[in-house]
Amino acid sequence: MADVAQKVREIIAEQAVLDVEDVKPDATLDDLGIDSLGLVESIFAIEEAFDIQVPFNANEPEASDFDISNVAAIIKAVEGLVASKT
Amino acid sequence: MKRVVITGQGTINALGADVASTKEAMREGRCGIAELDIRDVDRLAVKIGGQIKDYDPETLFNRQQISLYDRFTQFTLISARQAIAQAGLEFHGDLAAHSGVVLGTSGGGMQTLDENYRSVYEEGKNRVHPFVVPKLMNNAAASHVSMEFNLKGPSFTVATACASSNHAMGQAFNMIRSGMAKVMVTGGTESMLCFGGVKAWEGLRVMSKDGCRPFSATRNGMVQGEGAAVFVFEEYEHARKRGAEILAEVVGFAMTSDASDIVMPSKQGAARAIAGALTDARMPPEEVCYINAHGTGTAANDKVECAAVADVFGHHADDLMISSTKSMHGHLIGGTGAVELLACIMALTDGVIAPTINYEEPDPECALDVVPNEAREVEVGAVLSNAFAFGGLNAVLALRKAT
Numbered sequence: 001m002a003d004v005a006q007k008v009r010e011i012i013a014e015q016a017v018l019d020v021e022d023v024k025p026d027a028t029l030d031d032l033g034i035d036s037l038g039l040v041e042s043i044f045a046i047e048e049a050f051d052i053q054v055p056f057n058a059n060e061p062e063a064s065d066f067d068i069s070n071v072a073a074i075i076k077a078v079e080g081l082v083a084s085k086t
Numbered sequence: 087m088k089r090v091v092i093t094g095q096g097t098i099n100a101l102g103a104d105v106a107s108t109k110e111a112m113r114e115g116r117c118g119i120a121e122l123d124i125r126d127v128d129r130l131a132v133k134i135g136g137q138i139k140d141y142d143p144e145t146l147f148n149r150q151q152i153s154l155y156d157r158f159t160q161f162t163l164i165s166a167r168q169a170i171a172q173a174g175l176e177f178h179g180d181l182a183a184h185s186g187v188v189l190g191t192s193g194g195g196m197q198t199l200d201e202n203y204r205s206v207y208e209e210g211k212n213r214v215h216p217f218v219v220p221k222l223m224n225n226a227a228a229s230h231v232s233m234e235f236n237l238k239g240p241s242f243t244v245a246t247a248c249a250s251s252n253h254a255m256g257q258a259f260n261m262i263r264s265g266m267a268k269v270m271v272t273g274g275t276e277s278m279l280c281f282g283g284v285k286a287w288e289g290l291r292v293m294s295k296d297g298c299r300p301f302s303a304t305r306n307g308m309v310q311g312e313g314a315a316v317f318v319f320e321e322y323e324h325a326r327k328r329g330a331e332i333l334a335e336v337v338g339f340a341m342t343s344d345a346s347d348i349v350m351p352s353k354q355g356a357a358r359a360i361a362g363a364l365t366d367a368r369m370p371p372e373e374v375c376y377i378n379a380h381g382t383g384t385a386a387n388d389k390v391e392c393a394a395v396a397d398v399f400g401h402h403a404d405d406l407m408i409s410s411t412k413s414m415h416g417h418l419i420g421g422t423g424a425v426e427l428l429a430c431i432m433a434l435t436d437g438v439i440a441p442t443i444n445y446e447e448p449d450p451e452c453a454l455d456v457v458p459n460e461a462r463e464v465e466v467g468a469v470l471s472n473a474f475a476f477g478g479l480n481a482v483l484a485l486r487k488a489t
Contacts, residue, residue, distance in 0.1 A: 040291050058291045059307045059385040
């Protein structure tokens with residue numbers, strides 16, 4: 001799963017225009033300067049990279065199981081979706 | 087400045103194939119949103135929409151017409167025929183030269199695009215039907231209306247996403263007001279309920295999978311609709327002299343740009359458009375009894391719209407009614423303001439305020455009288471219609487009861 005975490009960080013880093021090392025696990029999307037459009041673009045990139053469906057509706061982000069509270073949470077959620085795929 | 091009145095209206099949308107059935111559905115708070123019946127619906131995550139069902143174009147158009155008319159053009163012609171028949175107008179000579187058609191649409195011939203992309207990309211065909219371009223172009227509907235009714239004056243199509251219809255009707259209003267035209271056929275149309283049209287919206291993750299619940303705390307996004315509504319806007323003296331029935335008077339229009347974000351709405355931009363329409367109409371805020379909201383059912387629109395209304399109207403915001411009929415017919419994108427104007431006219435002519443249906447739970451950020459779930463009988467003298475588009479382009483119309 002280490003490569004999942006690395007890939008997610010790369011996707012977020014690209015969106016935030018940062019180096020991957022600067023995408024810390026406890027950083028929130030706000031900290032990284034990723035707005036609502038940046039978020040849906042990141043989710044799209046994650047879906048494409050891992051061939052998964054991320055259950056996310058921009059109208060009720062908190063209602064979904066997909067936790068976006070910080071980078072570590074996003075990685076954990078993606079790992080879960082990747083695991084349940086196989 | 088000339089006065090501008092409405093002397094005809096027509097529609098086809100998910101609630102009905104004419105004005106009478108649409109008004110009846112709005113009065114009863116009936117929902118036109120249901121399971122989509124389109125090709126490849128199983129590949130969509132969003133499977134609902136305000137789709138026009140039991141539609142048979144062959145009863146209304148001949149074979150040559152069908153080969154030339156995309157669904158958005160068909161909806162427009164159906165609506166225009168009703169509106170012009172009600173107005174009782176025929177366009178010849180000088181009147182034809184001073185009458186035109188301005189329509190709003192966002193996607194234009196999306197069905198034609200979708201079908202032909204399939205045929206060349208998916209099926210690998212190297213030949214397409216010769217009418218692909220004249221069918222899909224955004225101005226096809228306006229042009230066919232001008233041809234069917236001999237409208238030879240100013241005619242064009244406005245595309246400002248979800249505000250297209252209001253922008254179009256605002257142009258029609260100002261053309262008559264300024265003396266540039268005597269009669270303008272105006273409104274809007276959309277037919278985006280095809281695989282590509284729904285899939286594109288899905289990508290933005292603002293769509294609801296289970297229903298449109300504007301202003302309700304339980305709302306979770308917008309639902310697309312389809313259809314058209316067309317109106318006859320006429321110079322007041324011209325209508326009066328021929329003894330036409332006047333449905334309502336268009337008294338003000340304003341448009342603004344947020345100049346801030348391509349998708350997120352702005353309270354200031356919306357408020358400036360609402361206040362601008364009041365100023366243009368010389369209408370004191372207290373006169374407004376009803377607002378047909380943009381009310382998309384997204385988290386962002388509904389709270390921003392309510393805040394804008396509260397800003398413009400102050401304490402009067404608590405006394406006026408504001409409802410979103412998108413809860414019933416869905417969001418017709420470029421055609422939506424036109425179908426929503428039917429609810430505004432119904433308020434003025436019938437004293438019936440269309441409800442916001444599917445309202446489940448109050449949202450403190452939308453704490454206005456949203457006419458939840460049931461239509462209300464109230465005599466009203468002045469109404470507004472809001473439209474706030476992606477791209478931050480806002481357009482608000484003000485109407486008064488015919489006098």
